[in-house]
Amino acid sequence: MRAVLLLIRFLTIATTTVSIGLCNGNMAGPCNEGEKQALLTFKQHLKDPANRLSSWVGEEDSNCCNWTGVVCDNLTGHVLELHLGNSNSLLNSNTSLGGKVSRSLLSLKHLNYLDLSNNDFQGIQIPKFFGSLISLRYLNLSKAGFEGIIPHQLGNLTSLRYLCLGDYKLKVENLQWVSGLSHLEHLDMSSADLSKASDWLQVTNMLPSLKELHLFGCGLYHIPSLPLINFNSLAILDLSANVFTSLMPKWVFSLRNLVSLSLNNCGFQGPIPSNPQNITSLREIDFSWNNLSLPIPAWLFNHKDLTSLNLGYNFLGGTIPDGIANMTGLKVLNLETNLFTSTIPKWLYSFSNLESLILSGNHLQGEILSSIGNLTSIVTLRLNDNQFEGKIPKSLVKLCKLVDLDLSMNNFTVGKASEIIESLSSVCPSDRMKSLSLRYCNLSGHLTEKIRDFKNLSYLDLSGNSISGPIPVSLGNLSFLVKLDISDNQFNGTLPETIGQLKMLTNLDISYNSLEGVVSEVHFTYLSRLEEFSAKGNSMTLNTSRSWLPPFQLQHLYLDSWHLGPELPNWLQGQALLWTLSLPNTGVSGIVPTWFWNLSSQLVYLNISHNQLCGEVQDMVVGPSVVIDLGSNQFNGSLPLVSSTVHMLDLSNSSFSGSVSRFFCHNMHEPKQLFLLHLGKNLLTGKIPECWMNWQNLEVVNFEGNHLTGNIPRSMGYLLNLKSLQLRNNHLSGELPSSLQNCTKLSVVDLGGNKFVGSLPLWIGSLSDLLVLNFRSNKLQGSIPSELCNLINLQILDLADNNISGTIPRCFHKFSAMATLSKSNSPNILLYDIYSCGRYIVEAILVTKGREVEYREILGLVTSMDLSNNIISGDIPEELTSLLRLRTLNLSENLLTGRIPSNIGNMRRVESLDFSMNQLDGEIPQSMTSLTFLSHLNLSHNNLTGRIPESTQLQSLDESSFIGNKLCGPPLEEKCGAKSVIPAAVEQDRGYNLVEDKWFYLSLGLGFRFGFWSFLGFLLTNMPWSIVFSRFLNRIVQKIYGVIC
Incomplete structure (x- = not known):
């Protein structure tokens, strides 16, 4: 199939070009002098930093037909072709031509081939005079740095066979100018903006000679029906990466000569159309990255000559269709990232012609059979991110053509890393393998030195296993290695110095191991291409001289928990390409040097938290910063201003002081991108200003543990995306502003430890997403409104230490999250993982078992109700016992009367129960013996009577849990009488009646x-x-x- 496509492309170009062997001009006669001068003028206006056109000189004996990129007619010497595309643009942008395009090209009357692709003309427009080069049959201006409207004058080039204008900076208003190019066979406008060209299909359909149409990523949003089809010659159609979001058009499946069809990433929905009209020529299909669903039509399975089928990234599920078994000519089968749940069908193991099999990202189960070894033509095998079990089959050793193997993220039984590596090199030459990924494959043991046999490996990922022992010294022999990831294992010892020999290495990740020792300049000797170095979570020491100049220019650096102190590494100031810098808990101290703040202006991510850095922080109002974490240091002075691009800012747990008004009210006209702000545990004073209108992206606000005063500003009601508001332990006062009811996404409200007054507002009951509500230690009064019962997702309710009166609402049984298991499996209530580098988990402080505990990692699993130290009266509602998931219940220091609910034993998950200092009477319910998780109980200072029920849990508690009552039996010294109850007469004598x-x-x-x-x-x-x-x-x-x- 690939040969057919190549033939089509060759024939297209061959009709417009002379043999490429003439490019050197060795067989041509002398060039025309006028055309030679035109070329020299053309060169004069160009920028050529790599001196690619060094052969273009004006000496009399210089034949322009021998110049680089020039092709002439053998007989007449006229210039026919200019091959000035930059084949090295991906490797070195300095080889690109630029500058201006001279009109002297108009003197090349016989020019039929012009290629300026992959250069950098820095945003100039495509010259309109190109439309006068009427002999052109081939024009390629793709990715050449041109910008703006494509000139309609190109429609004058009626001889064109090949037109390539692909560049994301180009755009058109319409394609009417293309309609006159009747000889056009190849049209590629990929990445150009065609969003306004509503006539794109109408025009291209009228090009009778068109064989290839490439409109990849053109911003097309509508694909109309086509009642009359003129695409009679069309063989290759690529409409990928547009935004149609509709059903697949049926006319596409009526193109009888179509060989290759690419409709990936178009947002197409529903099933693939059935009953196509005779598209038997089709060899390649790519429908990936859509929203396609079952059924897959039968006609597709009847294409036995189909060589490539890509249905990846859709919503196809169930078993892998047996109809694919008929497609025995397949060389490429890609079903990745769908919803398939079956095992690998046995018939698939017999596809001996298959070169690429990609089934990753499904829910495939069972074992991978040993008959996988029958796929002897396989080059790429990716079965990662499934649920395969059993052992990794040893028959993989038979796949001698294998270049790319990925078995990551499965449930394989424990295997030895050394055995896998040795077996893969035992039968076939291991030097074929270029990519090997076995991350999270349940591998253990040591990594053998045999890894050196895979000498052509460019990608090696063994992360997420339990591989131990030293890192093999022989890794330094893998001279083609580009990416090495052995993170999240149990490697110990030191980092071998041979790592420094990997000259091609761009990404090195050794994070989260047990490595130790010193890393010196030797480890980086030849790592001139290194772009990312991640080594966090190890106990290593970086020892370099103060004058060291690294051979690399890093983009990402993670050295969390290394020993870098006492100063920030001086060599960082030379890292001009650095985007990400993570140095938390590295023992650096002192005042941050000015050069470091200058460096921070280029960073997207900066984390220097949990150190001993001090002094004032400079304003960071310029730069692309997204994450800034300076928390847990000793910084002082006023809060720094930050760029409006910042998404996450953590300045907590330092000594910042003064007002917050400058921070919030600076540049009021500029919308802020910040969605996470943590200023907790500082020395900030004054009022919170009314400047929240431009901070509407905020989701997390934390001011806890400062000295802020005054009311909560009404403008906080503009924070419609707010999910967490933590203002505890300040000196805030007044009533809660009603504008907060606009913040309907709130999940966490923690206002404890302030001086708020008034009653609980009724509108709190409308915050349906609320998980944590904490008003502890304020001056609230009045009764608990029944509207609170609407908070069915509430997991933590803390109203302790106020002046709340009335009774406990019986509707509290509606707190579903306290009654049943949470729908979420996450232990975190709010977790923010910023671009996989910044991580913030919302925490809450609860008083449980008589002490303050901060919950962060498992806050989502905590359920608690604390109404203690108020003046709540009445009985304990029986309905509370239906809160079966509640772990902590504290009703102490109130005026509660009556008996403890008899069904209290239903609350089997409760760990802490405090009813002390009330006026409860009667006996302790026998059902309390069912509370097997109970570790803290306080029933002291009530009017309880009778025997303490016998259970391992209750008798193991301290007697202080029961004092101040009329109870008997262990753990109290008071023994019970024959009836196990103190006589009523005695009770009366001892009572207060x-x-x-x-x-x-x-x-x-x-x-x-x-x-x-x-x-x-x-x-x-x-x-x-x-x-x-x-x-x-x-x-x-x-x-x-x-x-x-």
């Missing part, structure tokens, strides 16, 4: 009046003692209240 006891306690309180007020002054000046005493006083008041009532 006698009138005499009431007056006794009242007079006792009055007797201590003067002593109390004297002591109070001392308490008010000593905060820890005042907290202890306030809780003691609360218990006394509850006792008195209980006596009187």
Whole structure:
């Protein structure tokens, strides 16, 4: 099939060119003097940094027919062709021609071939005078740096057979000028902007000689129907990477001479059209990157001569269709990233002509059979990202033509890395292999020195396994290696110095191993092409001289947790191409040098967190920065201004001080891209300003642990994308602004430790995505609104330490996330992974089991309700016991009465339960023995009676959990009587129900009046003692209240 396509292209070009052997001009006579001068003038206007046209000189004996890129007529000496395309553009942009295109080319009256492709004319327009080169049969201006509107004068070139204008900076208003090119056989306008050319199909359909049409990535959005088809000669059609988002057009499947059809990445939906009209010539099909679904039509399976079928990146599922078994001529089969769930069908193992098999990214199961060894023609085999089990088949050794093997991300049983490597080189010559990926394949053991036999490897990925031992020294022998990834293993020892011999290496990733020792300049001796070095998560020390100049220009550098101190490496200032720099927890300290802040202006990602850096931070208002993480250092001074391009900014846990107004109100007219802002745990003061209108992309705002005062600004209601608002532990006051109800995406609201007043606003119940609600330690009052029960996703509710009254709403049983398992498997509530380099997880501080705990990594698994230290009355609703997923429940220090719900044992996941300092009575329910996860229980200081139920859990608790009641039995020393209940008469004698006891306690309180007020002054000046005493006083008041009532 490939030969057929090549033949078509050769015939197209052959009709317009002389044999390429004439390019050197050795067989041509002397060139025309006028044309020679025209070429010299043309050269004079060009920029030629690589001196490609050095042979173009004006000496009398210089024959222009012998010049580089010039082809002349053998008899007349007229210039026929100019081959000035840049074949080295991908390797070296300095070889590109540029400058201006001189009109002197018009003197080349016989010019029929002009190639200026892959140069850099730096945005000039395609010269209109090209339309006067009427002898042209071949014109290639693709990727030449031309820009703007394609001149319609090109429509005058009626002799054109080949026209290539592919460049993303070119555009057209319409294609009417193409309609006159009746001899055109090859049209390529890939990447040019044709979005306004609604006539593109109408015009191209009328080109009777057209054999190839390439409109890749042209911004086309509509593909109309075609009642009359004139594409009689069309053999190759490529409409890939456009945005049709419709059904596939049926007329495409009526093109009888079509050989190759590429419709990938077009947004096509639904099934592939059925009943095509006689397209038996078709050899290559690429429908990948669409939204296609089943069924695959039968006609497709009847194409036994089809050599290439690509249906990757669609929504095809079920078993791999058996109809493909008929397509025995296939050389390329690509079904990657679909929804196939079957095993590899047995018939597929018999496709001996198959050269490329790509089934990656599905849900394929079972074992890979040993008959995989029958695919003896296979060159590319990618089975990665599936659910294959069993062992990696040893029969892979029979695939002697294999160049590219990827078995990554499967569920293979544990295998030895050394055995796999040795077996792959045991039968066939291992020097054929160029790409080997076995990441996350459950490999263990050591990596053998036999890896040196794969001497032509350019890509080696063994990441995500359990390979241990030293890194083989022989890796340094793989002289063609471009990418090496052995991250996330258990390699130990030092980094071998032979790594420095890999002259072709561009990407090196040794992150997350157990490597140690010193890395010196020797390790980088010949790594002049190195672009990315990732070595985070190792205990290594970088030891280079202060004057060291590395041979490389890095783009990405990750040295997290290395020992770099005490200073930032001086050689970094010479890294002019650096985009990503990650140096957290590296022991660097001191004031950041000016050159480093200058370097940061070119970075997209900067992380120097968790060090001991100090001083003021310069403004970073220029540059392409996306992520800036300076958190957990010792920086001081005012907050720096940052570029509007920044997406994530972390300046937390330092000593920044002063107002935040300059930061938020600077450049108010400029919209900000920031969506994550963490300024927590600093020394910031003053009010939060009303400048939030231009920060509407914010999703996370964290000001916790500062000294901010005043109200929450109303303009925060503009943050419609806000998901997390954390303002805890400041000095904020007033009522919550009603404008916050506009922030309907809120998942986390943590306003604890402030001085907010008023009642809980009813609109909070409308925040349906809310997962965490924390108003702990404020001055809220009033009752809990029933609207709160609408928060069915709520996992954490903390209203402790306020003045909330009323009863516990019985509708709390509607908190579905506290009752059933979460729909999400993620342990994180909000996780931000910025371009796989910046990572931020929203955290919450909860008081559980009597102590403060910060939850971050597993916050999504935590469920908690804390209503303690309020003045809530009434009973504990039986409905609370339906919250079966609740792990922490604290109702202590309230005025709750009645009995503990009898079904409390249903809450089997509860780990911490605190009902202390209330007025609960009755017995402890027997069902409490079912709480097998319970590790913290406090029922102290209530009016509970009777025997403590017997269970391993309850009897293992400290007796302080039960004191201040009328209970008996272990762990208390009080033994129970025969009836296991203290007699009612005794209870009455010991209780608080006698009138005499009431007056006794009242007079006792009055007797201590003067002593109390004297002591109070001392308490008010000593905060820890005042907290202890306030809780003691609360218990006394509850006792008195209980006596009187």
